[in-house]
Amino acid sequence: MxxxxxxxxxxxxxxxxxxxxxxxxxxxxxxxxxxxxxxxxxxxxxxxxxxxxxxxxxxxxxxxxxxxxxxxxxxxxxxxxxxxxxxxxxxxxxxxxxxxxxxxxxxxxxxxxxxxxxxxxxxxxxxxxxxxxxxxxxxxxxSDGGDIYDALLEDYEPGAKGRDLEAMFTALRPRLVALREAVLARPSPQGVKGTFDEHGQMKLARLVARSFGYDFKRGRVDKAVHPFSSGSGDDVRITTRTAPLDPFGCLYSTIHEVGHASYEQNINPAYRLTPLGKGVSMGVHESQSRIYENQIGRSRAYTGWIYGKMRDTFGDFGIADEDAFYAAVNEVKNGYIRTEADEVQYNLHVLLRFDLERALIRGDLSVGDLEAAWNDRFKADFGYAVDKPSDGVLQDVHWSAGLFGYFPTYSLGNVYAGCLYQSLRDAVPGLDDQLAEGDTSGATDWLRDNLQHFGGLYEPREVITRACGGTAPSEGPLLDYLEEKFGGLYGL
Amino acid sequence: MxxxxxxxxxxxxxxxxxxxxxxxxxxxxxxxxxxxxxxxxxxxxxxxxxxxxxxxxxxxxxxxxxxxxxxxxxxxxxxxxxxxxxxxxxxxxxxxxxxxxxxxxxxxxxxxxxxxxxxxxxxxxxxxxxxxxxxxxxxxxxSDGGDIYDALLEDYEPGAKGRDLEAMFTALRPRLVALREAVLARPSPQGVKGTFDEHGQMKLARLVARSFGYDFKRGRVDKAVHPFSSGSGDDVRITTRTAPLDPFGCLYSTIHEVGHASYEQNINPAYRLTPLGKGVSMGVHESQSRIYENQIGRSRAYTGWIYGKMRDTFGDFGIADEDAFYAAVNEVKNGYIRTEADEVQYNLHVLLRFDLERALIRGDLSVGDLEAAWNDRFKADFGYAVDKPSDGVLQDVHWSAGLFGYFPTYSLGNVYAGCLYQSLRDAVPGLDDQLAEGDTSGATDWLRDNLQHFGGLYEPREVITRACGGTAPSEGPLLDYLEEKFGGLYGL
Incomplete structure (x- = not known):
């Protein structure tokens, strides 16, 4: 034709x-x-x-x-x-x-x-x-009438509606708040000690990227203020950041971006430079970055392997053994920054932004009132005050880049990741044994073959539903996973 | 309008x-x-x-x-x-x-x-x-008939004709060959000793770039196989290269590219992102890179300053004093590589390429015969055989990038640089005293105000003629300069 x-x-x-x-x-x-x-x-x-x-x-x-x-x-x-x-x-x-x-x-x-x-x-x-x-x-x-916010959301998550997300987030929130409060009432795990030089962190970042199958022949890793993944097909670059006192920021930013980048790298090559040759939506994209970062990257099995590599790179850094390390990378603690937030609190950061940006776009909140609205909401959700704008309303790049409608896809991605992880564990029974050796191929092959490979072939909800054997996505599996994992970690 | x-x-x-x-x-x-x-x-x-x-x-x-x-x-x-x-x-x-x-x-x-x-x-x-x-x-x-090579040349040097360049190069060649033979019959100057770490070389490269007024707020320096300058206006980037045994390659590649980049950075900002907002031709561009690199960068005065900086960076590297250093950076020696050639022999490398590429384009030479033709011509001009293709026909990036008609602009640029330097010395009497302090502003201000500032406003020959107070460009000043400089250095 x-x-x-x-x-x-x-x-x-x-x-x-x-x-x-x-x-x-x-x-x-x-x-x-x-x-x-x-x-x-x-x-x-x-x-x-x-x-x-x-x-x-x-x-x-x-x-x-x-x-x-x-x-x-x-x-x-x-x-x-x-x-x-x-x-x-x-x-x-x-x-x-x-x-x-x-x-x-x-x-x-x-x-x-x-x-x-x-x-x-x-x-x-x-x-x-x-x-x-x-x-x-x-x-x-x-817009054809209705919520004008939905018209922007459509750019990032075709088919999604603000009111559906609001309903989903309403279901997420009470159990997350309850889990957060229960966890924060318990003693904190042991933290890292010492300083971690940039060179060692970047070396480890590259090692970890490789362990997740990131293809350096078709990508590269650099530093940036706000880590991101960029490009499709044969040129998919990631960035990460380093901080001398916090080796986990670099480590998990890298794994997160590797999740995004691997999605792009693993799409059917026949779709290269076509509309199907890129991730189908931001929510599905985020499901990949988050399942790499959290469900796999912060699992007991994989963190055991990482612990050895950290010891090889930095010597003794104040963490006695694998269990203590697992606890440390999953520490739940107070903090202002979304990108540094743990799995329990992350979605609370997102819900805050979703509500504020939806109000801004709908004209229910003025820019002049935004900083106060942010600070009030943060205080209400987290129980303490924002100390400075760079820890609050100025912390994210998104709004400066015009990205309104993007934030909720982060939580949608977490919900999707929860569903995918349930199916992945059923499909790959020996998963933890592999991860304990630093071998993510069982997980990444399954994700490639059941999701990443398809690129834009199926609509967002459909590709998740297919990968999950016909079950439509819901917030249940994510909440169950979080409660089980952090219940175990914090002895709830 | x-x-x-x-x-x-x-x-x-x-x-x-x-x-x-x-x-x-x-x-x-x-x-x-x-x-x-x-x-x-x-x-x-x-x-x-x-x-x-x-x-x-x-x-x-x-x-x-x-x-x-x-x-x-x-x-x-x-x-x-x-x-x-x-x-x-x-x-x-x-x-x-x-x-x-x-x-x-x-x-x-x-x-x-x-x-x-x-x-x-x-x-x-x-x-x-x-x-x-x-x-x-x-x-x-x-082409409207005639030499089809001229149609390609026009892209790089508007108004230039192959036959005029051939005449100019014919005038250059015998005096260059004679100078080369006389110089090579004399003892070589003392060379550098030891190895020069990449970090030190890149640090020095940035120092030297700064000394020539290169604006790092609107540019950056990276490494590449073949150094180049790229971009116009407020984003003009250069690349350089390092070799552990040869600190001068990095140093003078950098100064060369800074000449190109400064031309772009110094064009009247009113012309930014317009046809006049870039260097007017490759020949005029090369006049800037070469006058920075050679007439200024390899002068007795400026090399005295560089020598001190080299000592600060690398300690004792086998050169006893400023005079010996001046001789070392101006050493004339046998070599295969155009970009590493000294001022005396550089144009001989270019004439070789000009004749071969003109023959290729006119259909007088086949690609199958090119390697042999290169090797024969090199032997004839330089007196010894090319040892391997990477030292011969494969050494330059140009032809792989489709750049036919570009090479002769290098020698045209040298001719222009010879003319400009004569006028610069007349215009700035205290030049050497400034250069001896690492202060190139007298030279670079004059070049900016009399040439670089105009961008594409005047045609190539015109802008050189104007800068030279109305005298049309010819090969004479370059030859006089070379004979005087190298006559002095080698005691001819």
Whole structure:
């Protein structure tokens, strides 16, 4: 079918350009000279303008009209579904708005980084207000009525609705709060001692990445303020961070990003540079990063192996044995930072952001009131006050990057990870024995074959449901897993 | 004038995209994972296809027709001249050919790097033949008859002709050969002793870059196989290389690239992301890299300062004093590698390439005969045989990147540098006293104000002529400078 072939050739070029734009983002966070920020804004805006023009290209409409979906194989139909969706969305957003947003975001990133360094929310607030106004404008253009927040959510998690997430989070919250309170009433595990040099941490990060099957021939690891994974196909890069007193931050940031990156690296190569050649949604993406990081990476079995490698790298660091190490990497403690939060409290950080950003977008909360709203909510959920904006409202990069609707996918990903882990354990009975040897292949092969391989072939809920043998995702398995694990760790 | 404003807005976006494509090239040489090469080819081809489409966009023709050049200021007229030229060239090249060439070049680069590592010309030859065939096709499409090589040369040095360069090189050659023979008949200066750790070399490279006014806020230094400078405006990055036994390679590669990069950094900021916002030609670009590297960087005065910094960094490295150091960095010795060649022999390396590549493009030399032709010519010019392809025909990246017509601009740049240096010395009487303190500002300010600042405002020959107070460029000043300098150094 000529129309379909032409459409796919056009789309492949668009996906290649999207990869280029993504790599500019990577460069901005890792390599770009500081003084290049303004010029980079113009460069990103030019790329966005090209990408936008391609997404709304009239010939896409002609091709779509000429294609008979029934004549395609399932992958072809899935390509068509994705292209149709993104074309429909893109044609509703004015080119002027897309370019303006790209330029603003590049500028706002620098402002946010400075505001964060200065602990000064007010110097970031005007830029944030501009971003919200543009995203609201975008959401209005995309929305067919109802909650305009859903129009933004759709970009990250196709098919998800704010009210469904609200219901799920409402079910999560009381058991998480109860578990948190029970755990924090118990004595803390032993912590690490000494300092951990950057070189050793990065070496260990690379070792651990390799142990999870991350392919360094098609990727690389660098440092960045906020760790991230970037790119699809044969160029999937991750970043991590190091802190001299906390070796676990680097370790688990790395495993987390390796989860994202492995998803991208393991997608069916036939989908490379097509709409199906990338993770299907942020929620499913996060399910991979979290199951690598937590269910596998923080398991008793795998941490036993890591403990040996840590001893090899740093000598005695104040942890007596594998059990103490397992307890230490799973310590539940008070803290302000979402990315450093333990499994028990992580979702509480996310729910806070979900509620605040939904209120911002719906116009129920003003930017001027955001800092106070954050601090009030944090106090209510965690029982103590935020000490400074960089530990509170300025801690995350997301809003400065215009990412509204992204945060809830973190908790959705945790829920998915809970479901997948239950199925994985059933499917791979000798899992813990393998993990105890640092061999994650039983787990990563299962995830590759039952989920990662499919890329965008199935819709988010469908790919999780299929991997879980037909059971639709729910918050139950995650809660059961957390209560069992931390009940054991803290003797509840 | 609305048509001119619209044209410039369009052109700014094109220049921004060209910067993005250039940054992909930088990434490929410094950061890209090895296994990403195929995907990168697709990405570069997509960028090239976008850029090509913009260069041949029909609306450019409409705008150009609607603009009255007499209504513009001189900068506007110069913008128009450049846009008109590149539009005319681009419309003659089929989009298919441009994309094919981009894809081939990305692939050929990897093949060349492997062939070079394996010292196996034959494994590179087929890719080279493909490149030449495409470049010949391009040259035919661009040419209005006559020497098709000139059509390629025009891309790097607007206005230059192969026969004029041949005449200039014919005048250069006998005096260079005579100087070379006289110098090599004399005793060699004392060489360096010991090994020079990479960290120390890179630290010194950054110090020296700073001493030449390179702005690190708008640039960065990394390592690459073949040093280069990349980007314009506020993001101008350089690369260098280190070798444990030879600290001068890193040092002078760095100064060379700083010359290129400073030219880009010092262009009138009003021209940023416009056709005038980059160096006007490769020859003029090379005049800057060479005058930084040689006339200034290898002067008796500046080397005195460097010597102290070398001693601070490496301790005693076998050179007794400043005079011995000056002799060592200006040592004339046999060697295969163009980029390591001294001032006396460098142009002989270039003339060899110019003659061979011109013959290849004109169809007077086949790819199958190239290695033998290189080796014969080298033997004839230098008196000894090439020992292996990586020291001969495979040593340079250029041909694998499709750069035919580029090599002669190196020698043209040396000729320009000779002219500029004569004028600089007249203009800045206390130059040597400054350089002896590591202060290059007298030289670099003069070059900035009299040449670099103008970017693409004046045509190549014109900008040199203006900087030289109205005297048109010729090979005389370079030859006089070389004979005086090396006559003194070698007691001729």
């Amino acid at each position: 000529q129309a379909f072939d032409d459409l796919m050739a056009f789309q492949r070029e668009t996906e290649a350009l999207a990869q280029v734009a993504g790599r500019l983002g990577w460069d901005q966070e890792t390599m770009m000279p500081r003084g290049a920020a303004d010029q980079r804004s113009d460069e990103l805006a030019a790329m966005e303008s090209v990408l936008h023009a391609r997404r709304v290209a009239p010939q896409i409409g002609d091709w779509l009209a000429a294609i008979d979906p029934e004549a395609l194989d399932p992958a072809g139909r899935a390509q068509l579904r994705d292209i149709r969706r993104s074309h429909a969305r893109a044609t509703r957003i004015p080119a002027r708005l897309a370019a303006e947003l790209a330029r603003l975001i590049s500028r706002a990133h620098v402002i946010w980084a400075e505001a964060r360094a200065d602990d000064d929310y007010n110097s970031f607030a005007p830029a944030l207000a501009e971003i919200i106004a543009l995203r609201q404008e975008e959401a209005q253009a995309l | 609305q048509a001119f404003d619209d044209l410039m807005a369009f052109q700014r976006e094109t220049e921004a995209l060209a910067q993005v494509a250039g940054r992909l090239g930088w990434d490929q040489e410094t950061m890209m994972p090895r296994g990403a090469a195929d995907q990168r080819s697709d990405e570069l081809a997509a960028m090239e296809s976008v850029l090509h489409a913009r260069r041949v966009a029909p609306q450019i023709g409409d705008w150009l027709a609607a603009i009255d050049p007499e209504a513009l200021d001189p900068a506007g007229r110069a913008q128009l001249r450049d846009i008109r030229r590149s539009h005319a060239r681009a419309t003659r090249i089929p989009a298919r050919l441009a994309a094919e060439l981009a894809r081939l070049i990305s692939r050929a680069h990897v093949i060349w790097a492997e062939a070079r590592a394996d010292d196996d010309y034959n494994s590179f030859a087929p890719a080279l033949a493909e490149i030449i065939a495409l470049r010949q096709e391009e040259a035919q499409a661009l």
